[in-house]
Amino acid sequence: MLGNFIADHVRGNKFKHLPEDIQKGIHLHRKIDTFTDSNEIVRISKRRLHERYGHYDGVIIDIFYDHFLAKNWDDYSQIPLDIYTNSIYAYLQSQLKILPEKTKELLPYMIQYNWLYNYQFIEGIQDVLKGMNRRTRGKSKMNLAIEDLELYYTDFENDFQTFMFELINFVSIEIDKL
Numbered sequence: 001m002l003g004n005f006i007a008d009h010v011r012g013n014k015f016k017h018l019p020e021d022i023q024k025g026i027h028l029h030r031k032i033d034t035f036t037d038s039n040e041i042v043r044i045s046k047r048r049l050h051e052r053y054g055h056y057d058g059v060i061i062d063i064f065y066d067h068f069l070a071k072n073w074d075d076y077s078q079i080p081l082d083i084y085t086n087s088i089y090a091y092l093q094s095q096l097k098i099l100p101e102k103t104k105e106l107l108p109y110m111i112q113y114n115w116l117y118n119y120q121f122i123e124g125i126q127d128v129l130k131g132m133n134r135r136t137r138g139k140s141k142m143n144l145a146i147e148d149l150e151l152y153y154t155d156f157e158n159d160f161q162t163f164m165f166e167l168i169n170f171v172s173i174e175i176d177k178l
Contacts, residue, residue, distance in 0.1 A: 001088075002095055004029040009100040018098065024178040028171070035170050041163040048152050049145065056140040061156075063119075063128055064149055068160040070120035076164070085116040125149065 003018070003025020015026050036042055042061060049057040073081040089111045096104060110116070118124030126146045133143040149156060 001025060001091070002098065003027075004032075005092065006098075006100055006103050009102040022098070027178060028174060031174050032167070032171065035167065036163075039163060039166065041159050041166065045156055045159045045163075048155070049148055052148070053141060053145065056136075056142060059132065059140075060129070060142060060145045060148075063125060063132070063145075064156050065160050065163070066119045067122075067125045067149070068157050069164070070116070070118075070124075072161075073120065081120065082117055085114065088116060122146065122149070 003015075003022035005025075006022075007026045007029035010026055015023055018026075037058070042058075045061045045064070046057040049060055053060055069076065070081060073084075077084060079087075089107075092099070092107055093111075096107075099107070113127065115124070115128065118127070129142045129145050133140050136142070
């Protein structure tokens with residue numbers, strides 16, 4: 001879990017000093033990214049956004065899919081979302097010495113605004129999109145993407161459900177290879 005969480009903040013092979021299970025999480029995260037980027041369902045979702053957001057379409061789809069995962073959490077886990085997110089936050093705080101600097105900077109905001117839990121709500125996604133737009137100094141226009149989510153809500157949710165089924169199957173195979 002920790003390797004998967006920090007993978008976006010670890011460049012190249014600068015993780016060989018970490019415990020083996022964390023290295024495996026980083027490798028799995030990268031395989032999932034490759035699978036996602038080449039997945040036809042994800043491409044269909046991205047096409048709905050590409051004209052308006054260009055290369056930011058993939059980031060927006062990741063956020064939309066996070067929304068559908070949180071919203072439909074009970075379909076994927078027996079642990080209630082609030083209990084799961086609180087345990088994740090506590091675990092991450094207990095691992096501060098291992099976390100990359102970017103992750104350490106992000107974590108207090110994630111906890112303060114309870115991102116993982118609030119992804120299930122449109123307002124939570126809207127806040128994330130506004131924050132992402134601020135980080136790009138308004139260039140991404142991600143603050144407008146909530147309009148697209150609402151316009152194509154059912155289509156995006158159907159895409160997510162199909163993709164999630166494929167992703168679960170992919171991960172079940174790949175995790176055995178690590």
